Amino acid sequence: MLCRTASDLLWMARHIERVDNCARMIDYAHRVALLPDRLEKGRALTESWGAALGALGFEEDYARRYGRLDEHSVLQYLIFDADNPGSIYACLHGARESGRAQRGAISAEMYEDINSSWLRVRDFDWDQLNAEGLPQFLDWMKRRAAAFRGITLGTLVRDEAYTFLSLGTFLERADYTLRLLDLYFGETRQRPSQEAHSAVEYYRLSALLQAISAFETYRKIYRDTITPARVAEMLVLRPDMPRSLASCTAAIHRSVEGLGRGQAPELVRQCGALASELRYGRMDSLLGQGTSPFLKSVMSRLYAISDGINRQFMMSTDIVAA
Known part of the structure; x- marks a missing residue:
């Protein structure tokens, strides 16, 4: 291509x-x-x-x-x-x-x-x-x-064109999820608390879930009051949540691995490492140094992956290696 x-x-x-x-x-x-x-x-x-x-x-x-x-x-x-x-x-x-x-x-x-x-x-x-x-x-x-x-x-048809479209979708979605998490959790918290401490905070969490079409999903999964800790867990670690970081990074890894066909081992490794950390990680260990450092780290790694995709597939003079 x-x-x-x-x-x-x-x-x-x-x-x-x-x-x-x-x-x-x-x-x-x-x-x-x-x-x-x-x-x-x-x-x-x-x-x-x-x-x-x-x-x-x-x-x-x-x-x-x-x-x-x-x-x-x-x-x-x-x-x-x-x-x-x-x-x-x-x-x-x-x-x-x-x-x-x-x-x-x-x-x-x-x-x-x-x-x-x-x-x-x-x-x-x-x-x-x-x-x-x-x-x-x-x-x-x-x-x-x-x-x-x-x-x-x-x-x-499920060809390279479809894979690049999928890759673009999940790169952008992961970026947005990080920005949304940073909007609510990034600067004001060391880690998400186990309960909403005020009516305003509860309303903000509800608005956040409704904005990403996840309010009903949250109720279905947790069957309890909305808490910052559970909202963060759902948007970071749950692989069955379509906008979670775990779901997006897994899709990015699959796409890059399919396009690379053994010719981009370092890029595939970076994608796989990030996807694995989010798939098998725990919130308490991921947030060991606070919410903001974790989000900035993931954002930096996602940008590095995006740059690697550009270098690997977009900058060849003739064809992409896929």
């Missing part, structure tokens, strides 16, 4: 997953911003929208371009801003352009789906957003991302 094709497919999947994740982050911030001021002591706005921007890595760019922190400006930046490479608008455009360039490598249904989503968002504006409502728009975006993944699963 040509390097350009591999790169386009990987980034098409990453952009679609990023659209989904951005919608979910907005959903979380919007829910937390609705907390009564008497509970949040007037800090609901900055502690939700500001924290979301920081978790996505956009805090400095937003401050430079928009200055004041308010809901309207943050939504403009995260949904409609064509100059923000992480906005829903920009990511859908990037995914559509990658799909258009590689129409021979994907199914017709995949391109039609992504193109129709892009055309809808391209013509979307504030009047429509206000008329439909933010929650309804976010739900629509999450469904569109899910539809694309479903069409891919149901129409694309």
Whole structure:
């Protein structure tokens, strides 16, 4: 497979997953911003929208371009801003352009789906957003991302193109899960506590679970009150949770191992080592030095894996070694 094709497919999947994740982050911030001021002591706005921007890595760019922190400006930046490479608008455009360039490598249904989503968002504006409502728009975006993944699963042959799409999806999903964990656990805790200490904390945990479509799953697994420790365990270690780090890193390892075919032993080793630690690890040992060092370590290793994938499969002058 040509390097350009591999790169386009990987980034098409990453952009679609990023659209989904951005919608979910907005959903979380919007829910937390609705907390009564008497509970949040007037800090609901900055502690939700500001924290979301920081978790996505956009805090400095937003401050430079928009200055004041308010809901309207943050939504403009995260949904409609064509100059923000992480906005829903920009990511859908990037995914559509990658799909258009590689129409021979994907199914017709995949391109039609992504193109129709892009055309809808391209013509979307504030009047429509206000008329439909933010929650309804976010739900629509999450469904569109899910539809694309479903069409891919149901129409694309299991070849290298499918593997690069899967790899892009799980790289981006693992990155988002780390950012979400860091948003809630990273800076303020040495380790997740065994219980929520206030009504605000309980509501934040509930909003986090609802934003990643895991509220019902949590109730099904634990059948008990929502606690920070169990939420962290579910998003880090459970292999049956589709957005957990354990699940994502296992999928990354399988994809890289299949693509490498013995020609990328160090990259496969890095992927396998991270996947194994999360598959067989325990929260108390993983968080031995605190939550933030653990999350930063995993993020650093994930970035190293992403760089290795780029060097191994995207930078050859002729073909990828797969």
